[in-house]
Amino acid sequence: MSDLLTTDVLTALIAGGILAGVPLLFASLGEMVAERAGVLNIGLEGYMLIGAYFGFLVAYHGGNTFLGFLGGAAAGAAVSLIMVALCVQMGLDQIVVGIAITLVAEGATALIFDANFAESRPTLGATGRIDIPGLSQLPVVGGADTSDGSIFSQPPIVYIGLIIVALTAWTLRRTHWGLNIRAAGDKPSALDAAGVSVVATRAWATIFCGAMAGLGGAYLSITAAGLFEDFITQGRGFIAIVLAMLARGKALWVLIGSFVFGISLSISDVLQIAGVDISTDLVFMLPFVTVIVVLILFGRRSYLPAALALPYVRGAR
Amino acid sequence: MSSETTAPSVTPGAGETAPVPALGRFAETAIRSLVPVLLALVAGGLVLLALGTNPITFYANVWSGGVDFTAWEDTIMRMAPLTLIACGLIFVFKAGIWNLGIDGQFLLAGAVIAGLAPELYGNMPDALMFFILFVVAGVVASVWTIIPAMLRAYYGVNEIITSLMTSFIGINLANILIKGPFQDAASNVPQTKAIPFTNLLPTIPGTRIHVGVIVAALAAVATWYAMSRTSFGLRLAILGANARAATHVGIPVARLIIVSFMVSGLFIGLAAASEIMGIWGYVRADWNPAFGLLVVPLVFLARFNAIAVIPFVAALALLTIGGDFATQEAGISNEFTLLLVGLVLLFMGVTELLGRNRNLGASYLQGIRRKVRVREETS
Amino acid sequence: MNEPIHNTTSRDHGPETIPVVELRGITKAFPGVLANDHIDLALRGGEVHCLLGENGAGKSTLMSILSGMVQPDEGDIRVHGEPTRLASPKRAIEMGIGMVYQHTTLVPTLTVLDNLMMGALGTFRLDEAGSRARLAEVAGMLGVDVDPDAETATLALGQQQQIEIIKALWRGSKVLILDEPTSMLTPRGVEELARALERLKGHGMAVVLITHKLHEATSMGDRVTVLKQGRVVGRLEPDELRGRSHDELQPVIVAMMFGEQEEAEPELVELQEHVVPVRGARELPREALLELVDVHVAPRGGELGVRGVDLSVRPGEILGIAGVDGNGQRELAEAIAGQRHVSSGEIRFQSLHIDRLSVWQRERMGLRYVSDDRMGEGTVAALPVGLNLVLKRIGQAPFWRRGSIRHAEIERNAREKIEEFAIRTPGPGTRIGTLSGGNIQKVVLARELAHEPKLVVYNKPTYGLDIVTTRTVRERIEALAAEGVSALVISTDLDELVALCDRIAVISRGRIAGIVENGAGAAQRVGELMVGGQAEVA
Secondary structure (H helix, E strand, O other): HHHHHHHHHHHHHHHHHHHHHHHOOOHHHHHHHHHOOOOOOOOHHHHHHHHHHHHHHHHHHHHHHHHHHHHHHHHHHHHHHHHHHHHHHHOOOOHHHHHHHHHOOOHHHHHHHHHHHHHOOOOOOOOOOOOOHHHHHHHOOOOOOOOOOOOOOOOHHHHHHHHHHHHHHHHHHHEHHHHHHHHHHHHHHHHOOOOOOOOHHHHHHHHHHHHHHHHHHHHHHHHHHHOOHHHOOOOOOHHHHHHHHOOOOOOOHHHHHHHHHHHHHHHHHHHHHHOOOHHHHHHHHHHHHHHHHHHHHHHHHHOOOOOOOOOOOOOOO | OHHHOOOOOOOOOOOOOOOOOHHHHHHHHHHHHHHHHHHHHHHHHHOOOHHHHHHHHHHHHHHHHHOOOOHHHHHHHHHHHHHHHHHHHHHHOOOOOOOHHHHHHHHHHHHHHHHHHHHHOOOOOOOHHHHHHHHHHHHHHHOOHHHHHHHHHHHHHHHHHHHHHHHHHHHHHHHHHHHHHOOOOOOOOOOOOOHHHHHOOOOOOOOOOOOHHHHHHHHHHHHHHHHHHHHHHHHHHHHHHHHHHHHHHHOOOHHHHHHHHHHHHHHHHHHHHHHHHHHHHHOOOOOOOHHHHHHHHHHOOOOOOOHHHHHHHHHHHHHHHHHHHHHHHOOOOHHHHHHHHHHHHHHHHHHHHHHHHHHOOOOOOOOOOOOOOOOOOOO | OOOOOOOOOOHHOOOHOOOOOOOEEEEEOOEEEEEEEEEEEOOOOOOOEEOOOOOOOOOOHHHHHHHOOOOOEEEEEEOOOOOOOOOOHHHHHHEEEEEOOOOOOOOOOOOOHHHOOOOOOOOOOOOOHHHHHHHHHHHHOOOOOOOOOOOHOOOOOOHHHHHHHHHHHHOOOOOOEEEEOOOOOOOHHHHHHHHHHHHHHOOEEEEEEEEEEHHHHHHOOEEEEEEEEEEEEEEEEEHHHHHOOOHHHHHHHHHHHHHHHHHHHHHHHHOOOOOOOOOOOOOOOOOOOOEEEEEEEOOOOOOOOOOEEEEEEEOOOOEEOOOOOOOHHHHHHHHHOOOOOOOOOEEEEEOOOOOOHHHHHHHHOEEEOOOOHHHHOOOOOOOHHHHHHHHHOOOOOOOOOOEEEHHHHHHHHHHHHHHHHOOOOOOOOOOEEEEHHHHHHHHHHHHOOOOOOOEEEOOOOOOOHHHHHHHHHHHHHHHHHHHEEEEEEEEHHHHHHHHHHEEEHHHHHEEEEEEEEEEEEEHHHHHHHHHHHHHHHH
């Protein structure tokens, strides 16, 4: 038991939690905002995949990871426009379209990647980290000297992510956009009567969700893996949806949840460091088992807006 | 205003008085089902062109790869699991429930019977063995739906997510079983012990086609009957169309959700048994045909009708069998099938929109009205 | 409500003033209905203008046009004399038209302040301090007291309506339109509303009050326009209204509303207006058919639940449940029907404990429930009329035999019911969602009253129905009672209860505030009980 609590193990746990948690953080933050506006993005997995592929592509050809992240976010946002057009604008079933987006994204990325990189299968170099002066020297949470870093030694995109979380929380609580988004999910007719377009509000929330999920996907391929492969997201989009559901609309809970799930996704590495050898299948299962256990324990308390996944038709109650 | 989303005729022949000539109505329905498929083929063709492949050649290769020589037998055999899965999905989709955990249910049931088969083989008549294996597969897959079913029925937790989560767990659990207790000691590849190829499911005389196809055909007829003639089918339809009305008329909603989930799992388990006992005789680790999401659009296109789904299943079977050959010839990833099916779903949505304006026959998406939350808004 | 009411009669605006808003020749057709047919309307400052008409007269459409939700097919809208197109709700708000809808437009999960800040223009950040000041200002203008940080869902309906009014005035509206504002209020709430409107008149506002209740029009209106079938069928100018009592005005308005029908169907008028207890004391068996003893129902999401109700209904009795919407009526009805668990207490039917029985078992015992939500709950829109008629008998003979549906039986049953209940439908195979509300209600009644009912719970049985259907529904309730079938009639329409019931119980905050024998003065006492109940909360 004492082996499990060494400094190295704790540092690895934190580093792994962040590494695997950041893509979840971006995706579930976006999905949380979209859900508050009344749009359920079952296609989140698809946005992430597209973001992962195009983020990788731009980073590879542009030679710049930052450009890659922008590319991933733009690609994710572009795919979410399908959702905007068919569901938000025209009121089609959000789930059917969401599944379609995931399928198309899975097929399309596999197909294009195969066509472009089947022979070369290139990889990207490691992403540079920023050490927060002073803090990065602390034991366990510092991480300046370890290979994977820790809380105070991370690639810039992680810090940007934290800033986005804070900005999102502030926007939801303190601005008109945030108020509109909250109303669009709970009572769209009220928003409409107040003279604000429900469709536009939901559309922007969905595009934000697409961009965030794309960014999360790009992080997976650029920072976490350094390469792209078929189905690289491995169901993380769906986990992100669960996180968004359990966060009850709060950005802080998205942050905490992502970190916890990040740890459960990365625990195999940690266990290796601790000298515990278990089957990879068991390890892959763990995050999903966690989701189910959490849902069994807290599912009753998950909160979803009243008008979630329902198209808004003026005049209909 | 959910009354605006029209439903397919839930009761064929229940005194429809609409003065539409039978042929006209049928033609409209058929057009509406075929348009998305054609649009997807065209869009897929454009993708192929972009990848430098001639779409005409490609589709011709799909056809020849799925029909020529003895390939047609493979295509027909592929129809067996696809039809059984489609039947399973009809029972849930009609009730407005999304069971998307198909792959996990399928693989877990498959792994369990693949591990069980060598134990039974030789100790009893083959017929009894197959019977037991089909039953066990059905039960295993059915049990694997219980968690999402209960979470949905009692807590109102979105079953799309939970069924996907249990699906991922099922897939990994199947691998653990195959690499662990069911591992064939004589093999250094992670796989179960095979039962001899000659002792798989019997074939229809004169062909290589195993009798799983007949099981599937019977299942389709049974599903059609249950949905259109029995009170069970009507209860599912009411639950799907209006959950509050279901409570009002005295349908035990929570119980019905669980039952429909389990029936759906049962058929998916039968699909696994048919595929493994008819074709393989064993299961290798990491084997996943991933039929699940491919079947989803077919059920909508056929408007939850188990007989009408068969031609769509045939087309998908042809595409998956012939597609392997065609993608190989063209030198592209065989995930093209996935793209094509996704496009069918997407164009189904678009056709639905056009149809709403032009009233082209009935809608496919009935029943799938979201009731994510059991909270009722009092008006 | 402490300040004295402004005297507004001195602020009489002559006909030469330009109306704040003027509608000319407004016409709007929906498939199959001409909702508004060349309507002219002028709204003037300092006046309450009543739009009077029964359901379906076109009042709501006219409202929607004024609020920018619906565009007219023909006609002009002038604001301060300038031709204007109210292309969206936003535009209408900009033009100074504020709306209070019949159904709440407040987001229940948001605070009062959040609700009021919604849609405000200009800044990106929410201006909380400024909004609090504005709230104090508008609340002062109305003479009401509001907690800005209360979550909207926790407020009583009357308070929610005050927020709605404040919201409508938020951006400096000069016109305030209220759609059936009294339907959710207790008699005292109505008085408070009337006082608030007086104050607004004093501030020069043009108020439009939409109602189907004649006495509201005569008591609150300075000007009355009567609508019927989409047309203006009569107007009363301020000088015609002033100084004339309700009793003098009533026949005039009734003549406008019903025209020549008045002679043909005099009882319609009575239905509309007169509150006459038609039922005298009857001899009823003494033993109770249905008995509720200290019944509690746990509340669900924003509801009140039921908190200890004792009631008994005797065979053949019609017991009314009066009360403002949302005081536990639906919970009570659903508990009796078996759609909800009773958390404590007992329900006895024919002396048997039925609290644990399913909906289906209670239905078989002759206990029936006519839901208030006939489209959302009572029927399945996508299914044909024939199946909707047997929804509570699924799987049972003669409609199912050996597990298989018998379409011939279902169709025969449907034809019988269509005939008996005069349901207007193209046929038994027509999807019920395509029928009118009245015909859907007839289907629901036909289903619930089939197979020997013993006690029927009617939840708002005539809500939203036209006068003719309303009358047939009431007649059927009475006819069944005469045969010994008991009824529990839940209604927010006191006139209806007085016309139908033997006794009237008043429900308030999930409790029975009192039970009144119907007869002379019953309406008065029921009204007092409703007020008493509300006072307990406020």
